[in-house]
Amino acid sequence: MDMRIEVKKALAGFFVTACVTGCAGREDMVPKLGEAPLKKVIAAMTLEEKAGLLVGDHEFDYYKDGSVKDEIPGIAGTTKAIPRLGIPVTYHTDGPAGVNISPRRDGTEQTYFCTAFPVATMLASSWNPELTRQIGAAIGDEAREYGCDIVLAPAINLHRNPLCGRNFEYYSEDPFLTGKTASAMISGIQSQGVGTSLKHFAANNQETFRRENNAIISQRALRELYLKGFEIAVREAHPWTIMSSYNLINGTYTSESRPLLTDILRDEWGFDGFVMTDWTRMIRNTAAQIHAGNELMMPGFQEQIDDIVASVRDGRLSESDLDLSVERMLKVIIRTPRFKRYEFSDKPDLASHAAITHAAANEGVILLRNEEGTLPLNGGSKVALFGMGSYDLFAGGVGSGEVNAEKVVNIDEGLTDEGISIDQDLKALYSSASGEIPISLEYASRKASDSDIALVTIRRTAGEYVDRRAIEGDFYLTQTEKDMLRNISEAFRSKGKKMVVVLNTGGVIETASWKGLADAIVLPWQPGVEGGHTIADILTGKVNPSGKLTMTWPVEYMDIPSSKNFPYDFEGNSWIKGPVRDAFDPGKRNIGFTMYEEGIWVGYRHFTTFGVPVSYPFGFGMSYTDFSYSSPSVKAGKNGSYTATVTVTNTGSRSGKEVVELYVAAPRGAMEKPLRELKGFAKTKELAPGESETLSISFTSYDLASFDEDSLEWVTDAGEYQALFASSVEDIRQSASFRVKRPQTKKVLVKL
Ligand code: BGC
Numbered sequence: 001m002d003m004r005i006e007v008k009k010a011l012a013g014f015f016v017t018a019c020v021t022g023c024a025g026r027e028d029m030v031p032k033l034g035e036a037p038l039k040k041v042i043a044a045m046t047l048e049e050k051a052g053l054l055v056g057d058h059e060f061d062y063y064k065d066g067s068v069k070d071e072i073p074g075i076a077g078t079t080k081a082i083p084r085l086g087i088p089v090t091y092h093t094d095g096p097a098g099v100n101i102s103p104r105r106d107g108t109e110q111t112y113f114c115t116a117f118p119v120a121t122m123l124a125s126s127w128n129p130e131l132t133r134q135i136g137a138a139i140g141d142e143a144r145e146y147g148c149d150i151v152l153a154p155a156i157n158l159h160r161n162p163l164c165g166r167n168f169e170y171y172s173e174d175p176f177l178t179g180k181t182a183s184a185m186i187s188g189i190q191s192q193g194v195g196t197s198l199k200h201f202a203a204n205n206q207e208t209f210r211r212e213n214n215a216i217i218s219q220r221a222l223r224e225l226y227l228k229g230f231e232i233a234v235r236e237a238h239p240w241t242i243m244s245s246y247n248l249i250n251g252t253y254t255s256e257s258r259p260l261l262t263d264i265l266r267d268e269w270g271f272d273g274f275v276m277t278d279w280t281r282m283i284r285n286t287a288a289q290i291h292a293g294n295e296l297m298m299p300g301f302q303e304q305i306d307d308i309v310a311s312v313r314d315g316r317l318s319e320s321d322l323d324l325s326v327e328r329m330l331k332v333i334i335r336t337p338r339f340k341r342y343e344f345s346d347k348p349d350l351a352s353h354a355a356i357t358h359a360a361a362n363e364g365v366i367l368l369r370n371e372e373g374t375l376p377l378n379g380g381s382k383v384a385l386f387g388m389g390s391y392d393l394f395a396g397g398v399g400s401g402e403v404n405a406e407k408v409v410n411i412d413e414g415l416t417d418e419g420i421s422i423d424q425d426l427k428a429l430y431s432s433a434s435g436e437i438p439i440s441l442e443y444a445s446r447k448a449s450d451s452d453i454a455l456v457t458i459r460r461t462a463g464e465y466v467d468r469r470a471i472e473g474d475f476y477l478t479q480t481e482k483d484m485l486r487n488i489s490e491a492f493r494s495k496g497k498k499m500v501v502v503l504n505t506g507g508v509i510e511t512a513s514w515k516g517l518a519d520a521i522v523l524p525w526q527p528g529v530e531g532g533h534t535i536a537d538i539l540t541g542k543v544n545p546s547g548k549l550t551m552t553w554p555v556e557y558m559d560i561p562s563s564k565n566f567p568y569d570f571e572g573n574s575w576i577k578g579p580v581r582d583a584f585d586p587g588k589r590n591i592g593f594t595m596y597e598e599g600i601w602v603g604y605r606h607f608t609t610f611g612v613p614v615s616y617p618f619g620f621g622m623s624y625t626d627f628s629y630s631s632p633s634v635k636a637g638k639n640g641s642y643t644a645t646v647t648v649t650n651t652g653s654r655s656g657k658e659v660v661e662l663y664v665a666a667p668r669g670a671m672e673k674p675l676r677e678l679k680g681f682a683k684t685k686e687l688a689p690g691e692s693e694t695l696s697i698s699f700t701s702y703d704l705a706s707f708d709e710d711s712l713e714w715v716t717d718a719g720e721y722q723a724l725f726a727s728s729v730e731d732i733r734q735s736a737s738f739r740v741k742r743p744q745t746k747k748v749l750v751k752l
Helices: 003-022 040-043 047-053 120-125 129-145 175-190 219-226 229-235 257-266 286-292 302-313 320-331 350-365 411-417 424-431 441-449 479-493 531-539 605-607
Strands: 091-094 148-154 195-201 214-216 241-244 272-277 364-369 381-386 455-461 498-504 522-523 593-595 614-616 627-636 643-652 659-667 677-681 691-700 704-710 713-716 719-728 732-739 744-747
Touching: 003 522, 040 320, 047 148, 047 302, 047 320, 120 129, 120 175, 120 350, 129 148, 129 350, 148 732, 175 195, 175 219, 175 229, 175 677, 195 229, 195 257, 214 411, 219 229, 219 704, 229 257, 241 257, 257 286, 272 381, 286 302, 286 320, 302 627, 381 411, 381 424, 381 479, 411 531, 441 455, 455 479, 479 498, 479 659, 498 531, 522 531, 627 732, 643 659, 643 732, 659 691, 677 691
Parallel strands: 091 148, 148 195, 195 241, 214 593, 241 272, 381 455, 455 498, 498 522
Antiparallel strands: 364 522, 627 643, 643 691, 659 677, 659 719, 704 713, 713 744, 719 732
């Protein structure tokens, strides 16, 4: 065993023994958590116990009494127990796509598989918070039944750049959609009696050198974009905990920023839980972190305990700051299943969770292209299924957001289960392959002769630690993939047959150069364990697609405004020079620091305002039916509230659901503003042909405000606004105007 750990265990053992004999007093006189008032429990704690509670316990393999600690192998982290005060250990499992624990344990045949739910981007693509809430409830149930107390989810950093390796864990380029989806996820998970940790607070928008990168961001972009989703989720859904990010913002580590963690998070937004660090493997300024309002150090090192104790002793940290942190921790611990001695089963209902997964994934699939009604497939079609992803689907991404599922339904299986016949030679060919297979024109022509339609899956994965690259095989297609699409398209079209492309990806890829080769394009993202069934439902028309994009799909990578301020160029090098694998250098652009030079012009705010062409706009997604919008109106209510209504009618021949996006265009004021911004959305129920539904979307004048960084105020200009009822940011169907009579301002407490 590692000498360091040995020493720490000995020290920890000593500290517990010393406490129990030296300071506890008689067992029946010790105030117990949940029985005695909190203040009394805190007063009974030694300085070392308080410090220990604020430092995670994952470094130790064993409890002090010698029993094996890793009761839940694969768990991301735990807090420390103080048995004499009735304080239990609590367990923090990763998310956000499901519970992330090891599926097998020593000494038992029992398995501990978890449900891989659709990735976050896919859930947001459903624009259906109720479905996300149900997924959250299933995740919460699974976490609780596996003995966990807090799920390290949702993750809501913005899709500032399509190459961020963790975008699949995040929802959108838009903070409003992000905040609403996160609120639903938090409510769902917490409805099961377990907590959430909303992460990574804030501006963790690149993986490259994420632990040391200094994000340099204007106050306006911070408030309107990078903090906004957190603000909405904290105000609406009250997460039990928040995870501060690794990075710095404008020169200060987020975990050491009192303006961020106290003034903004608690005093402005009313957060009442505790903040934990991300899994910082190096020791930062622990006293500064606690003073800032970051209560828990994860995963936890003995040096941090020692540092807290020393800081109090030498006056760098006040005991009142320490006590406040302990109190915030205990207020959450008291709510956990462990504290309530919940008897978890280790047998969550994976079958019912698979069913929920399937339902949610069905609404998150996006139909990007459908020329001449290529889809749904005709009954009885024989499908030639190309591409590794058709037989080996990526259910999710990698890293801490990965989930150990027992089985993922592949596309070939999903189609077969729906009675669709697939080409068996192709299946045999791909089953023995390890990478994408070059497809020649002759081979594709043979397949075109004996099947009715081609289906080609392009797949991508990404994850924590590394960003994606704007090179072949990642943002751009590989030559093998381009040749495959061209040859199959040509072979099938020359016989009057069609080609459907399925995009099994967690992030955006280039589509503009090749989409003309496809007769239909379906985007099921990384759809979780039921992926093959979900995709088959959409392809066969059993389910009418109703998902819409939560980010812009650009024509070229360099069209994205942040591209020059992101780690990778086309060769995989940093924009400055030399491979990014070079040692960390704080003075190196995009490595040591990243300039958010694009300010608020992220995603559609940039493309729509400046008229830059895109491959697919934000909010875009097709259906097998058509919808018309009518009777738009906006009515002012009390206290600066507004209600927008519009009637949606299914004018096509199939039943389906439509997402209505409400954008607001502000009158010209002192500040430059995006042409339009998302301020609300609603989704219809399943509308039968000819059926209508009137949707209501509420917002307030505060939602319309822009942030003035000179006066540090949210400002809502007076004047005439346009409410735009849209099917995508570029497809406005109806509009109605409304007036804000008087300008309104709201001062904030600090700048970052
Ligand atoms: C990730 C977090 C995760 C934590 C625990 C970190 O590296 O950034 O998202 O929750 O590890 O696994």
